[in-house]
Amino acid sequence: MKLVVQVKLLPTPVQAAALEATLRACNEAATWASQVAFEKDVKRNFALRQHTYGQVKARWGLGAQAAQHVIKKTCDAYATLRANLKAGNLGRPGSRRYRKAAEKPVAFRPESAQPYDDRMLSWQTAERRISIWTVSGRAKDVEFTVGPEQLATLTLYRKGESDLLCRDGMWFLLATCEVPEQSLNTEPVDFLGIDLGIVNIATTSDGEIMAGRELNRVRGRERKLRAKLQKKNTSSAKRRLKKRRRKETRRARDINHKIAKHVVAEAERTGRGIALEDLTGIRERVRLRKPQRVTHSSWSFAQLGNFIAYKSRRAGVPVVYVDPAYTSRTCAECGHIDKANRVSQAWFACRSCGVVAHADRNGSRNIRARAWELRRRGVQSITPAQPSEPVGGAGRKRSATASDARCASPSL
Numbered sequence: 036m037k038l039v040v041q042v043k044l045l046p047t048p049v050q051a052a053a054l055e056a057t058l059r060a061c062n063e064a065a066t067w068a069s070q071v072a073f074e075k076d077v078k079r080n081f082a083l084r085q086h087t088y089g090q091v092k093a094r095w096g097l098g099a100q101a102a103q104h105v106i107k108k109t110c111d112a113y114a115t116l117r118a119n120l121k122a123g124n125l126g127r128p129g130s131r132r133y134r135k136a137a138e139k140p141v142a143f144r145p146e147s148a149q150p151y152d153d154r155m156l157s158w159q160t161a162e163r164r165i166s167i168w169t170v171s172g173r174a175k176d177v178e179f180t181v182g183p184e185q186l187a188t189l190t191l192y193r194k195g196e197s198d199l200l201c202r203d204g205m206w207f208l209l210a211t212c213e214v215p216e217q218s219l220n221t222e223p224v225d226f227l228g229i230d231l232g233i234v235n236i237a238t239t240s241d242g243e244i245m246a247g248r249e250l251n252r253v254r255g256r257e258r259k260l261r262a263k264l265q266k267k268n269t270s271s272a273k274r275r276l277k278k279r280r281r282k283e284t285r286r287a288r289d290i291n292h293k294i295a296k297h298v299v300a301e302a303e304r305t306g307r308g309i310a311l312e313d314l315t316g317i318r319e320r321v322r323l324r325k326p327q328r329v330t331h332s333s334w335s336f337a338q339l340g341n342f343i344a345y346k347s348r349r350a351g352v353p354v355v356y357v358d359p360a361y362t363s364r365t366c367a368e369c370g371h372i373d374k375a376n377r378v379s380q381a382w383f384a385c386r387s388c389g390v391v392a393h394a395d396r397n398g399s400r401n402i403r404a405r406a407w408e409l410r411r412r413g414v415q416s417i418t419p420a421q422p423s424e425p426v427g428g429a430g431r432k433r434s435a436t437a438s439d440a441r442c443a444s445p446s447l
Contacts, residue, residue, distance in 0.1 A: 228403030
């Protein structure tokens with residue numbers, strides 16, 4: 036399986052200037068190649084290369100490999116745009132948003148990522164240094180820093196291209212690694228049901244609750260601070276806004292990684308599979324009051340599902356997706372389904388047998404039971420077309436299609 040290791044570069048001021056000039060030149064060349072591709076309606080790699088390769092090399096001073104990667108990047112951008120248009124991610128055909136994306140060429144930001152292959156980039160992982168091609172010549176002995184686990188993965192499994200990018204004045208390389216998967220456990224002794232939510236990010240059928248109250252409080256505090264700084268609109272407020280951006284996203288991503296790692300480790304230790312809800316499309320299907328919309332949209336449920344899925348593949352743990360309909364209204368003891376069973380966000384009280392339980396624990400037990408039912412019927416999984424994401428609230432959870440994928444736009 037493919038994994039991406041993010042490596043932070045520590046270039047000197049001279050090296051950073053060379054990297055910045057390289058990104059700018061590559062993206063200017065890519066924008067020009069995109070205009071040619073749009074005007075001539077030539078959006079395949081080898082065909083576009085005939086129209087642009089010589090001028091890309093001569094006009095922007097790019098090497099042969101860099102010029103080829105620029106052209107390929109342009110074609111990949113159009114392929115992504117076509118896929119998003121076809122999937123309806125940019126509105127219906129004929130809509131203003133659809134026409135805005137389809138009726139003008141793709142443009143690249145000056146700091147957009149640029150791919151590098153082994154001819155343009157060499158690694159000295161033991162010394163934590165790289166040698167990288169730039170428009171000013173080869174930049175040698177560029178230092179980088181990375182965690183011990185990521186360094187081991189980089190040393191053993193790095194294979195393929197790496198992307199150079201600049202983010203908030205910091206330089207990174209995203210290195211592709213081919214990591215071997217463990218053999219899949221085809222005979223799990225049981226399933227670990229996972230109920231995903233907003234108040235409780237993940238609740239297992241073992242009764243373990245990974246609460247999100249602290250994170251939700253942080254999110255609320257960050258929203259208020261952003262609104263206050265935006266209203267103030269001074270130079271210092273803008274500097275502070277810029278400094279704090281993506282901080283909330285990094286915090287949520289870190290929590291998602293920790294939860295996914297814990298869940299997969301527990302399933303692997305006990306020889307069980309993992310049962311998740313197929314909550315695809317819930318953002319488009321669920322209807323919420325205005326105060327709830329920001330909270331519902333702020334947590335990246337699909338990201339957590341993605342993390343659990345890829346960590347499970349690496350560990351050989353099977354993952355089963357089940358229909359989530361009425362899991363929050365069904366009694367895990369007697370199977371009685373009633374809207375009135377869900378008395379509040381936190382508590383479940385069956386109107387038939389009288390059992391009282393934590394609502395999310397009850398839901399996770401239902402998810403586990405449905406995974407066993409799928410296995411009994413010989414069905415491997417109801418696999419979602421895109422990463423699944425859970426819905427908050429006490430109502431029915433319905434299957435649909437919701438994704439955390441980013442839509443392609445004319446500016447990449």
